[in-house]
Amino acid sequence: xxxxxxxxxxxxxxxxxxxxxxxxxxxxxxxxxxxxxxxxxxxxxxxxxxxxxxxxxxxxxxxxxxxxxxxxxxxxxxxxxxxxxxxxxxxxxxxxxxxxxxxxxxxxxxxxxxxxxxxxxxxxxxxxxxxxxxxxxxxxxxxxxxxxxxxxxxxxxxxxxxxxxxxxxxxxxxxxxxxxxxxxxxxxxxxxxxxxxxxxxxxxxxxxxxxxxxxxxxxxxxxxxxxxxxxxxxxxxxxxxxxxxxxxxxxxxxxxxxxxxxxxxxxxxxxxxxxxxxxxxxxxxxxxxxxxxxxxxxxxxxxxxxxxxxxxxxxxxxxxxxxxxxxxxxxxxxxxxxxxxxxxxxxxxxxxxxxxxxxxxxxxxxxxxxxxxxxxxxxxxxxxxxxxxxxxxxxxxxxxxxxxxxxxxxxxxxxxxxxxxxxxxxxxxxxxxxxx
Amino acid sequence: xxxxxxxxxxxxxxxxxxxxxxxxxxxxxxxxxxxxxxxxxxxxxxxxxxxxxxxxxxxxxxxxxxxxxxxxxxxxxxxxxxxxxxxxxxxxxxxxxxxxxxxxxxxxxxxxxxxxxxxxxxxxxxxxxxxxxxxxxxxxxxxxxxxxxxxxxxxxxxxxxxxxxxxxxxxxxxxxxxxxxxxxxxxxxxxxxxxxxxxxxxxxxxxxxxxxxxxxxxxxxxxxxxxxxxxxxxxxxxxxxxxxxxxxxxxxxxxxxxxxxxxxxxxxxxxxxxxxxxxxxxxxxxxxxxxxxxxxxxxxxxxxxxxxxxxxxxxxxxxxxxxxxxxxxxxxxxxxxxxxxxxxxxxxxxxxxxxxxxxxxxxxxxxxxxxxxxxxxxxxxxxxxxxxxxxxxxxxxxxxxxxxxxxxxxxxxxxxxxxxxxxxxxxxxxx
Numbered sequence: 034x035x036x037x038x039x040x041x042x043x044x045x046x047x048x049x050x051x052x053x054x055x056x057x058x059x060x061x062x063x064x065x066x067x068x069x070x071x072x073x074x075x076x077x078x079x080x081x082x083x084x085x086x087x088x089x090x091x092x093x094x095x096x097x098x099x100x101x102x103x104x105x106x107x108x109x110x111x112x113x114x115x116x117x118x119x120x121x122x123x124x125x126x127x128x129x130x131x132x133x134x135x136x137x138x139x140x141x142x143x144x145x146x147x148x149x150x151x152x153x154x155x156x157x158x159x160x161x162x163x164x165x166x167x168x169x170x171x172x173x174x175x176x177x178x179x180x181x182x183x184x185x186x187x188x189x190x191x192x193x194x195x196x197x198x199x200x201x202x203x204x205x206x207x208x209x210x211x212x213x214x215x216x217x218x219x220x221x222x223x224x225x226x227x228x229x230x231x232x233x234x235x236x237x238x239x240x241x242x243x244x245x246x247x248x249x250x251x252x253x254x255x256x257x258x259x260x261x262x263x264x265x266x267x268x269x270x271x272x273x274x275x276x277x278x279x280x281x282x283x284x285x286x287x288x289x290x291x292x293x294x295x296x297x298x299x300x301x302x303x304x305x306x307x308x309x310x311x312x313x314x315x316x317x318x319x320x321x322x323x324x325x326x327x328x329x330x331x332x333x334x335x336x337x338x339x340x341x342x343x344x345x346x347x348x349x350x351x352x353x354x355x356x357x358x359x360x361x362x363x364x365x366x367x368x369x370x371x372x373x374x375x376x377x378x379x380x381x382x383x384x385x386x387x388x389x390x391x392x393x394x395x396x397x398x399x400x401x402x403x404x405x406x407x408x409x410x411x412x413x414x415x416x417x418x419x420x421x422x423x424x425x426x427x428x429x430x431x432x433x434x435x436x437x438x439x440x441x442x443x444x445x446x447x448x449x450x451x452x453x454x455x456x457x458x459x460x461x462x463x464x465x466x467x468x469x
Numbered sequence: 470x471x472x473x474x475x476x477x478x479x480x481x482x483x484x485x486x487x488x489x490x491x492x493x494x495x496x497x498x499x500x501x502x503x504x505x506x507x508x509x510x511x512x513x514x515x516x517x518x519x520x521x522x523x524x525x526x527x528x529x530x531x532x533x534x535x536x537x538x539x540x541x542x543x544x545x546x547x548x549x550x551x552x553x554x555x556x557x558x559x560x561x562x563x564x565x566x567x568x569x570x571x572x573x574x575x576x577x578x579x580x581x582x583x584x585x586x587x588x589x590x591x592x593x594x595x596x597x598x599x600x601x602x603x604x605x606x607x608x609x610x611x612x613x614x615x616x617x618x619x620x621x622x623x624x625x626x627x628x629x630x631x632x633x634x635x636x637x638x639x640x641x642x643x644x645x646x647x648x649x650x651x652x653x654x655x656x657x658x659x660x661x662x663x664x665x666x667x668x669x670x671x672x673x674x675x676x677x678x679x680x681x682x683x684x685x686x687x688x689x690x691x692x693x694x695x696x697x698x699x700x701x702x703x704x705x706x707x708x709x710x711x712x713x714x715x716x717x718x719x720x721x722x723x724x725x726x727x728x729x730x731x732x733x734x735x736x737x738x739x740x741x742x743x744x745x746x747x748x749x750x751x752x753x754x755x756x757x758x759x760x761x762x763x764x765x766x767x768x769x770x771x772x773x774x775x776x777x778x779x780x781x782x783x784x785x786x787x788x789x790x791x792x793x794x795x796x797x798x799x800x801x802x803x804x805x806x807x808x809x810x811x812x813x814x815x816x817x818x819x820x821x822x823x824x825x826x827x828x829x830x831x832x833x834x835x836x837x838x839x840x841x842x843x844x845x846x847x848x849x850x851x852x853x854x855x856x857x858x859x860x861x862x863x864x865x866x867x868x869x870x871x872x873x874x875x876x877x878x879x880x881x882x883x884x885x886x887x888x889x890x891x892x893x894x895x896x897x898x899x900x
Contacts, residue, residue, distance in 0.1 A: 054506050057836050095767070099758035104822070106829030125833050152770065159773045159795045165725045166621055166793075269723050273614035304561075305551045314548065317607030320615055342611055372556060379558020382577050386507045387840055467725070 035398040035405060039232050041239050043215040048395040049231055050223040052388035056126040059389045060133065061221035062140055064118040065400055066212050068190045069252050077192020078200050081150075081157060082208040083111040083118055088149045090138035095149055098135070107132050109139075113190050115252075116330055117400065118212060126225045130234050137238035140213055150202045157197050165467055168441050169340070171266055172275035174469050176439035179264045179462075180279060180334055184255040214245030221396045223388035252331050257281055260459035261354075261436045263452050267444035268466040274346040274442035278353055279336030280432045283328040285401045290328065291414045292426035297326040299365045299373035299423075300356075301337050307369075308337060311356055318345040318352075330401070335431055346442055347451040354436075354456050361433045364424030378412045441466065471686035473694050474499070480860050483839065488849060488859045491686060495698045496670035499689055500849055500859050502677040504842060508577060510678030511842035512584040514592070515571040515850040517673075518666040520646075521639035521707060521784075526653070529609070529646010530662050532565040533654060536605040537663075538572065539563075542594040547601075550587055557583050565644055568783045569854045575843050578679040582688055588674070589692035592667055597660045606651060613645045621722050622791065625730045625893045632716040632891040633732045633787055639707050640786070668699030673853050677846040707784050716891040721898040726773075728793050728895035729800040731807065733884050735780045735788040739856050743780055744868035745880040746788060750779045751827040752819060752877070753810065754790075758826070760810050761790075769806065771798050783855050788884055800894055814881035818874035828870055835866045 037046035068079040087109070089098030102109055102122075109122040120140060124132040164170055174189055181187030192200075220239070222231050257280065283290055294302075301308035301324025312322035319339040327333030337357070341349035365373075385391050394408035434457060442448060444463050453461045477490035482502060491499040523530050539561075541547040554561045557580040563572040574584045617623035627643050634641035645651075674693075676685060712734065736743040753761040754777040765772040774793030780786035792803045839845045839862060852861030 052506075055836050055840060057833065057840075096758065096763070099756065099763075100826065103756040103758045103830055104826040106833040108833070123833065123837065125829065125836070128829075152767070155770060156766075156773065159770075162725045162796050163773050163793055168619060272618045273611065303551075303555050305548060305555055310548070313608055314604075317604055317611065320608060320612040340611070340615055342614055372552070376555045376558055379556070379577055379580075380560065381558070382507060382509050383558075383560070383575060386509055386842070389840075 035395045035403070037399070038228055041236055043240070043242055045215055045218045045220055045239060045242070046399060047220040047222065047231065047235055048392060048399065049221070049228055050388040050392040050395070051226065051228065052223070053225050056225050057123055058126055058129050058222060058224035058226050059123045059392070060121070060136060061392070061396060062120040062136060063219040063221070063396060063400060064212050065116070065217050065219060065249060067114045067116045067118055068188070069115050069185050069250060070208070070211065071188065071192070074196060075200050075204060076188045076196040077157065077190070078204055078208055079118065079212070080113045080191050081153060081197065081200055082205045082212065083113050084157070085145050085150055085153055085205055086139055086143040086209065087111045088146070088153070089144050091142045091144050093144065098139070101135060105132050105135070109136065115186055115190065129226060133234045133238045141242060143209060145202065145206050145209060147202055150205065154197060154200070157191070158194055161191065161194050161197065168268065168271070168275050171268070171466055171469055172277055172439050172441040175264045175266050175441070175464065176277035176279065176336065176437060177334065179262055179439055180257065180281070180437040181255050182258060185252045186255055186331065186333070210243070213243065215242040216245050216247040218242070219396060219399055221392045223392040255281060255332055257432065257435045257437070259435050261434065261438060261457040263438040263440065263458055263461040265444050265449065265452060265461060265463045266439065266441040266466050266469065267463050268441055269443055271343055271441070271443045273340055273342055274440055276339045276341065276346070276350060276353070277336050277439040278350070278357070278436060279334050280436050281332040282326055282335035283430060284332055285328045285330060286403055287328065289426040289430065291411070292418050292423045293326055293430060295370060295373045295377065295415060295418055296365065296423045296427040297324055297335070298377060299369040300324055300360050302373070303376060305372070307356060307360070308353070311352060312339055312349060318342065318349045343442060346440070347448065347455070350438065350440065350452065351455055358433060361428055361431060364427070365420065367420045370418070370420045370423050374415050374418060377415050381412050471683070471690045473690040474686050480858070482845070482849070482860045483863055489682065490859070493669065493690060493693060495694070495696055497693050497696070498673040498853070499686070500673060500675045500853060501680065501682055501685065502845060502849065503680055503682065504677055504845065505679045507842065508679050509842055510576055510578050510581050510584070510676060510680055511846040512574045512576065512581065512588065513571055513675040513846040513850045514588050515569055515673045515675065515854045516666060517568070517671050517854055518570055519566050519568045520642065520644040521567045522666070522704070523639065523642070525637070525642070526650060527658055528642040528650045529644070530654065530658060531570055532644050532646060533605065533609055533651065534659065534662055535563045535565045535570050536609055537597065537601060537659060538591055538595060540601045540605070541596050542590050543596060544590055544594055545587070550591070553583060553587065559584070567640055567644060569851070571850055573843065573846065581676070581680060581685065585688050585692045589696070592669070592672065592693070593696050595663060595667070597656060597663055599656050602654060602656050602659055606654065609645070609651055610648065613648055613651065616645060617643065621724050621728060621895060624722070625720055625728065625791075625895055628718050628720055628893045629730050629732045629789065629891055630787070632718055632893070633712065633734065640782070665699060665702065668701070669693055669696045670698035671701055673850060675846045675850045675853070677842045677849065709785060712889050712891070714888050718893050720893055720895045722895050724895060724897050726794045726796045726897060727798065727800040728791070729803055730789060730791050730893040730895070731804070731890055732787040732789040733886070733890045735786050735884055737784050737786070738781055741868055742880050742883070744865055745872050745876045746779050746884060747831070748824070748827055748869060748872045749814065749877055749881055749884070750777050750788065751830060752814065752823065753777065755827060755830055761807065764806055764810065765792065765803055771795060771803050771806070804892075811881060811885040815878055815885065819877050821874065824872070824874060824877070828872075831869045832866065835862060838862060
């Protein structure tokens, strides 16, 4: 597992990447707990907790806290995923020490005030309503819901209008106490700071954290419904549609991950990949056409995304399905595998271009307990793969027949009939866009 | 040293780097910045042509051509450009705006010769035939559907620019072009556009990264030296928009809440007042403690989204504000607050502490905007193309640092005149 530059007296690992190129420092505080801890029916709790924390520490109003950060020349965001929360900021070098004090204060002793909570809830609810303007986000939400079913990964990190409405301030306070404990934390610093200064500043700011267990909660393994299932998000007057098609992907640390990356790159990861070539370059049906391989502590999604014009929607979905089947049935050619490998190996220097980029794999590796050489040996691991390794890995991990298909479009009867009669489709559900 | 190139001096780029200016005999401008911090390079080609050089009826042609440039050339079959780039581990794309079009490649350093070869080739050898035009037409139409036809912000933006500039002004039409124009491009239009604007005397090549100067110049001369300069048409300055009274439009849209897009005429990028306008923008919208953000989003809870943008163009542009209202809240309420805050900026000097806060943010964002090789190349290319100064990003930071409370009052009074504003009001349409 990646080794930290140092640990705080309470054992919090701190990873560093030093670069004196620019007078800026990036700071990351990762809490290795995320929205999976949201109780059923109170989805969105962890995100509300993060957002309420961002409103400032005890004894400092939100307004004063924001003024302080802006005056330091700093940015600070707190984001939440299923498996982690991330407090992330950048600051001009000369203000690093006071900035770290502010981050630590907001992490350890946030105000979590009633007045701010009431406003935040109203804001979160208003934003969920505004989501209706964003077709891509609506389709993605529908896709995850169909793919993961009752599994925790189906639950949106930002919650729903109903679930956010049920969250109380007491829930938020309890959630903060549950999350912000020394054994859950991981700190990263990248940029213009020496290890000596970093250790001094971090130890001064991140002391007296609560203790706790290192054992992380584990979601059960997701399972898909068998067959192909379509969810059609109905939105009026669409000239263009959004299409997500996918199945279960990978667990982080899967020994075949590199083979899967090569397979996905050749199928839909670049501009010359099969998917883009067939959908956009040859037919012009969609401006974008990409596939994405997700991995988390449990199997995440593999998905392909396009946004064809309304007139081309059915043809595009059918083409995507046939491309997918062909990929799994016949595999990639030797030339495709070779091209994808070459691209991944040759482009690797860009993953290491800046201090921030170099820090990222260290944090990721520690978070997921990956072996030391997982990232360092990336080019060698990719280079060693043969065509059969890649095709076998893809067939072994992706289901040919169990697929979730989420489409956002204007749901005419003709469209519904056409989607229902597409290859292997067992069910079609229509959801009005404002009920997602 | 390459004989075909003439040195045009050196420009400091921040505290430790410098940009070398070179000019080839056919007037191709080359800007080199050596940075050995990573074994990669960024290769940009900036053409001084954007949507404001188009004619009515042929709008969007500059952007359309950006797509065409990834097609086949006399030397390279269809798809080969991208295949070669990917085989080299490269990332390539392009963008078009009102004043410019640029193309970039990010590559491992040892692949610099490939970027030179392919960019020089497509500057003069592109095949512009019916097949290529037709295949890109549908892609661009789909891009427009994504960005405008089904997107409330995209649609409102188009409407605002039409209102603010009037129909004939070249800033009034969208960079993507009107759909009817996209559907109507002829092969001859495309050939003429290419022949006119894609020439060495209308381009600047920017290379940033781990490079050897003499070897790079020699390769550039070999690849570009035989290209002929084109006869560039005159580039008239767009007539200033003579707006004398407020202009308004209503857009009915399937959206859950009202929206407001307001635009005022703002200075050209080179003017010092544009630096002041950028500070004004940040006082209103930059960071969570900014005035409008605090009042509209936090205190009064009228809006969920607030975005602003100011100019950035060679000639006068727009200072615009986009407000996404909460469900059931009338946009007029936000407009009243905006008017109050603009009046405050005009009537009361900004406290020095508040001004310093905004300047600290500007410093962070300026430094962060030149972190990667690609970011440096972008800033150099943009600065050179729009302002003739490759280190503009640092010159602007100095100007921002010098802005005083009196500057803020003066520029706020100049820009935010009610008679010089245009408003698009988005109203939810029943599903």
